Amino acid sequence: MFKKWKWLVTILLVAGIMLVIRLEDQGVLDTPMRKLVTTSEDLTYLSELGQSWLNKEDEAILVSSDVGQxxxxxxxxxxxxxxxxxxxxxxxxxxxxxxxxxxxxxxxxxxxxxxxxxxxxxxxxxxxxxxxxxxxxxxxxxxxxxxxxxxxxxxxxxxxxxxxxxxNLEQIVQWLxxxxxxxx
Structure with a gap:
């Protein structure tokens, strides 16, 4: 469970940073996000990490259902x-x-x-x-x-x-x- 939350928080953080940088580039925000990210390598790494998570088409996704029989x-x-x-x-x-x-x-x-x-x-x-x-x-x-x-x-x-x-089997199926x- 913790891994799922850690993964979600990381995605949200990367997406948030990318959004703030875009808004900064367009002049909508005055926040100097590029100064918070110390090097261009940090920015590139975060961008590639976020894109690799978002562009996984061939990966199987586990879908859970309601609990029960x-x-x-x-x-x-x-x-x-x-x-x-x-x-x-x-x-x-x-x-x-x-x-x-x-x-x-x-x-x-x-x-x-x-x-x-x-x-x-x-x-x-x-x-x-x-x-x-x-x-x-x-x-x-x-x-x-x-x-x-x-x-x-x-x-x-x-x-x-x-x-x-x-x-019998039919009754078991009906009970389930x-x-x-x-x-x-």
Whole structure:
């Protein structure tokens, strides 16, 4: 996060200096900006630095979206596993709480590795397994969209149970869609 702010502040500083110099050259400002920038090399360096940041056409730009379960809907395929499903993801993704609830288990299981189970306020119990990291402790409350873990590319185990019945894949997708719709 700090790097993003540092980058933004640097861009704004360079752009501001370039603007003030242009206004000085046009006679709009009397501020001697060129005297503040000690050498022409400083000015050239700042100008080239600013232009290199602004003229990056081929560089990929990371775009973030609102937090929530929407990314979980982008699985490549699914297969039945134990009481849930193994969902395949081509990229890593953060895992967020679908609703308000209570973390009832965090730990390592034989079949699903690093696993977190949350009982949500509506009575739904969701187990997220094969996580790469866990972000919540057991017996803590979570709010909708709180980060609960991270998953690198690969398989994520997801099991949803309500009223002692495990959801099938279609019901899991519907649940994910409904928790995504609740964000808006």
């Amino acid at each position: 929407a990314e979980l809907l982008a699985f490549a395929n699914a297969q039945v596993f134990k009481e849930g499903f193994l969902l395949q993801y081509d990229i890593g993704l953060p895992i967020y709480a679908g609703q308000n609830g209570l973390v009832v288990f965090t730990g390592h299981t034989k079949y699903t590795g690093k696993t977190m189970t949350i009982t949500y306020d509506d009575g739904t119990t969701v187990s997220y397994g094969m996580l790469d990291s866990l972000a919540q402790l057991p017996y803590t409350t979570v709010q909708a969209n709180d980060l609960i873990g991270m998953k690198e590319a690969g398989q994520l185990y997801l099991s949803i149970e309500k009223d002692k019945t495990h959801y 869609e409904s928790t995504t719709a609740d964000e808006n």
